[in-house]
Amino acid sequence: MKTLIQFLFATFTILACVSCKTAKGEKTDDNVNEITFADPTIFVENGKYYLTGTRNREPNGFAIFESTDLKEWNTVNGDTLQLILRKGDSAYGERGFWAPQLFKEGDKYYMTYTANEHTALASSSSIYGPFRQDSICPIDDTAKNIDSFLFKDSDGKYYLYHVRFNKGNYLWVAEFDLQKGCIKPETLKKCFDNTEAWERTPNYKSAPIMEGPTVMKWDGLYYLFYSANHFMNIDYSVGYATSTSPFGPWKKHPNNPIIHRSLVGENGSGHGDIFEGLDGKYYYVFHVHHSDSTVQPRKTRIVPLILKKENGVYNVTIDKENVIKPMYK
Numbered sequence: 001m002k003t004l005i006q007f008l009f010a011t012f013t014i015l016a017c018v019s020c021k022t023a024k025g026e027k028t029d030d031n032v033n034e035i036t037f038a039d040p041t042i043f044v045e046n047g048k049y050y051l052t053g054t055r056n057r058e059p060n061g062f063a064i065f066e067s068t069d070l071k072e073w074n075t076v077n078g079d080t081l082q083l084i085l086r087k088g089d090s091a092y093g094e095r096g097f098w099a100p101q102l103f104k105e106g107d108k109y110y111m112t113y114t115a116n117e118h119t120a121l122a123s124s125s126s127i128y129g130p131f132r133q134d135s136i137c138p139i140d141d142t143a144k145n146i147d148s149f150l151f152k153d154s155d156g157k158y159y160l161y162h163v164r165f166n167k168g169n170y171l172w173v174a175e176f177d178l179q180k181g182c183i184k185p186e187t188l189k190k191c192f193d194n195t196e197a198w199e200r201t202p203n204y205k206s207a208p209i210m211e212g213p214t215v216m217k218w219d220g221l222y223y224l225f226y227s228a229n230h231f232m233n234i235d236y237s238v239g240y241a242t243s244t245s246p247f248g249p250w251k252k253h254p255n256n257p258i259i260h261r262s263l264v265g266e267n268g269s270g271h272g273d274i275f276e277g278l279d280g281k282y283y284y285v286f287h288v289h290h291s292d293s294t295v296q297p298r299k300t301r302i303v304p305l306i307l308k309k310e311n312g313v314y315n316v317t318i319d320k321e322n323v324i325k326p327m328y329k
Contacts, residue, residue: 034299
């Protein structure tokens, strides 16, 4: 009997410890070291990478990891996961904290994010936060809009790429006033429609969905990267379109999708962000399904991009043999 009690006590202790680490480190059940941020983004500064994304758990808000090599990541305060934006702390939203983006203008850091199915903008004097708002409100309260990405053009103008709903999810763009924190509504324009077979596969029935925008400008041409299909679809994937203007018209690349389960070996691969690494190469950070049979919690992945110019346009592909699985240390 004593042996049995000791065994049960030891088992309970182990399970308790695992549960504690899971809560602190955002770790998965089958591999306790994998980071599980969906809709991830990476900000690069002063020799370090900073990773945040959708957590889908209490306390609501956004947490941050840092790294110097993209493979091993740490929290700022040891085992305590630091929230850089928190529900109720001078920030808009009570639920659905999704898809953050970090960027810097001057000496101030900014974060765009989704909450209550509206986009919002918060700022901080530090990358570690806290990110807060002077006025607790969304960017545009006239209609639901999610998945914000602020792009700064070479002339200093900002453009807000985001998703609006109309019997599906569609990408829109509007010029943005960073000082006022709002769009210029007269510039609002839909980017394009759901037109390609890869954007709407039959593996998960849903209305048309295009989301998770990221915009880059290379050699004077605008590249709009986006995800298509419902995120629960195993064919959730990434493609891109190009334009000579931030408003379009956009031409979808014939080699789409560039990130897909057939390339990276994991289902539901999409919705991320592009960043330039410390090595000068471009990378795409994204999420995948938890496993072949389970969607949540989604896992974070990073893949190097390969850019090869053809007829004046970069043919963007991925280095599929070198997909990185970020690990929490």
